[in-house]
Amino acid sequence: MTTRPPADIGMPAAEIDTPALVVDLDAYERNLDRMAASLAGTRLRLRPHAKTHKSPVVGLQQVARGAVGVCCQKVSEAEAMVNGGVRNVLVTNEIVGPRKLARLASLARQAEVGVCVDDPQNVRDLDAAARAFGVRLPVLVEVNVGANRCGVEPGEPAATLARQVAAQPGLRFAGLQAYQGRAQHIQDVEKRREAIDLAIAKVRESVDALSRAGLPCEAVTGAGTGSYRFEAASGVYTEIQAGSYIFMDADYKKVEGFPSEFENALFVLATVMSRATRDRAVVDAGLKAFSVDSGMPVVQGRPDLEVQRASDEHGVLLLRDPAAPVRVGDRLFLIPGHCDPTINLHDWYVGIRGGRVEALWPIAARGAVV
């Protein structure tokens, strides 16, 4: 259910109620500008992933800086983006079931909406839905480039499915989805490069198979914040899907080399609610305020404090220096371990600049899982 915003516009940041999801607007805007600059002058399109931010407000700011549109993972996310004014959405995922397919095809009457496939029956179902709504859907074949999640195997299997897509009157074969999600967080930059080199080889193999089948491949889309420079330099990728670069998180900050050019711009603001012993303090943010799937949050600017464990509504801090000043009521900025599922726990971004609340942006696709 939608909660009230934990702040008011114009309020000093010191008065924001906690826990709150806070964006450092200066750092966030610098991140937007840095990504735009890094692709400027190339032929690469930027299509940032909206599964990170789940907000058309952010999506439109990305488009204003040159992004071609956004990616989504769910039809409900795509609906939130289109309803919020984003005109070009690629669902980088397989969509299954008659209710979802009808929603997807219907949405394509209002905006440019593409989707991915890896299954022959799903191609037929998608075609039927598209024709029922009188649209011709751009469809990308998802190729498994090493993540071992969705996607057909590279080469001939990709070409076979693409041929089937191209033969459907309600569909248009629009290229390859080739995202290596498991490479993004490999800490060693050379090992990360090797993983992406392998992905690039699998893309080439697939593009060659398409070519032999007489199917031009107008787009190869993929890449994330941890690897985007490799795909950008590959000569085969045409579109970059990075998402986390806008906010970063504690896990991405452990990754060596790039993407260190991006700053932490997203925080869970928490308040110390208990300091009952010398070596321990407890904050009012736990598993329902930040996600721990990629590790505990890090306390910004306080290397003397470590988030040791989290329960549903509590974060337990270990005080490396028991003499360090930590008192009930103190406010701490936690850098979440993983930004995407953390954002999905909140209804509002509280944007701050110069110590003041400047923006309250609804996270319109929070909870949009269907």
Next chain:
Amino acid sequence: MTTRPPADIGMPAAEIDTPALVVDLDAYERNLDRMAASLAGTRLRLRPHAKTHKSPVVGLQQVARGAVGVCCQKVSEAEAMVNGGVRNVLVTNEIVGPRKLARLASLARQAEVGVCVDDPQNVRDLDAAARAFGVRLPVLVEVNVGANRCGVEPGEPAATLARQVAAQPGLRFAGLQAYQGRAQHIQDVEKRREAIDLAIAKVRESVDALSRAGLPCEAVTGAGTGSYRFEAASGVYTEIQAGSYIFMDADYKKVEGFPSEFENALFVLATVMSRATRDRAVVDAGLKAFSVDSGMPVVQGRPDLEVQRASDEHGVLLLRDPAAPVRVGDRLFLIPGHCDPTINLHDWYVGIRGGRVEALWPIAARGAVV
């Protein structure tokens, strides 16, 4: 933001859109009845924890079966419960900051609302807020009985803080909060008993210290689903706060001995969206549909399938038997690893009985973290 319900009342369960949070109403009601029966005839009050279900619909069903009221962890949860008709709420947590204290005191004008403390300044702030709203707040002293989270140390420190509470005109000393959260999931039943025996000893030490200070201790409240029988038999606890017993989860099912009397009644219904290789299938539910802090979900009734890993919107299934029937479009009931933070990801309970959707209950306190 509030999402649309993924089902309609009366619909066959086979048509529920996925992922969806599904309650097996028969199993859930049996769980409610079992807990009520296990405390019937004792002097123990049941005050189930609403942080589990976050829904006044469920809270009122617990009250209808004899519960004295509910517990909450957050003021915003308590607001949702009171607004939904629950007349007696204990916030089993420390509440810090002027905005929250004002909301808490104001809420106490509408219902019986208690709170916990472990800090002298917080006692003074609470008293000021209570007097500003013309209420006398019942206040429990939280004692650290082994969880090493919030709470003063047992014995004299508890009595000292209780004396301070009793001296405030806006507050009423109402007993001890003594919850050993870390004992609940200890798998070995004897080790669990030892942890709770230690907690009980710390409670006795504190009650004795209160007695020496001339302060009667009208309530000792605590206990969870994994340990409630031990606290119930202790002779010192007066109130049981178990929450998870209504739904259970995969982690609680690993615990030996009781609480095995309770059934899994909560599921994340998911659809197979990809079956691109022989040994792997992918479902449309990931970190944004279930919490993994206590491990991966378990597929109900399908020991041949293992949820191997989860990314934001995908769950990757390992097929122990590659010949097993798993096809795109198949629907699977996942038992979440940890029910509380999983529920907090969803806006609606879809209640099913006899293969049909019978109830859609709003999760009114979803996201209520402030």
